[in-house]
Amino acid sequence: MVVTAFDALVTSAAAGAMIALACLPLLQYFVLLPYQARRIYRHQKSLHYPVQAAWSDRGYSASSGEVSGTTSWNDFYGWSADARIILFMQSPVFFQMLPRRALSDEQAERLFADLERSGLKRL
Structure with a gap:
């Protein structure tokens, strides 16, 4: 069987997954790391x-x-x-x-x- 057309749902899901995967490092750098740093500072009194x-x-x-x-x-x-x-x-x-x-x-x-x-x- 030869596929001649792309399923729009599968293509959209794959594109969305690639965009989300590309955004993970940005999320980690701008959201998760600052959150962790504030949390560690709050809990570690020696700081x-x-x-x-x-x-x-x-x-x-x-x-x-x-x-x-x-x-x-x-x-x-x-x-x-x-x-x-x-x-x-x-x-x-x-x-x-x-x-x-x-x-x-x-x-x-x-x-x-x-x-x-x-x-x-x-x-």
């Missing part, structure tokens, strides 16, 4: 405290509330920075954030120089 950060040629230290810790530069996967934030990546999905606005220009330059000297990969 509500101010953070004090420091670094040296050996690593990065941060403390807030009742939590403090130091991570050696060697224990990080890499780092990334833009005009708003600096990320210290412990894995591709686990990181510590440092807002650029928390640093003076001189401090940011010194941090970047320490990161370069540490040999940590810029992502």
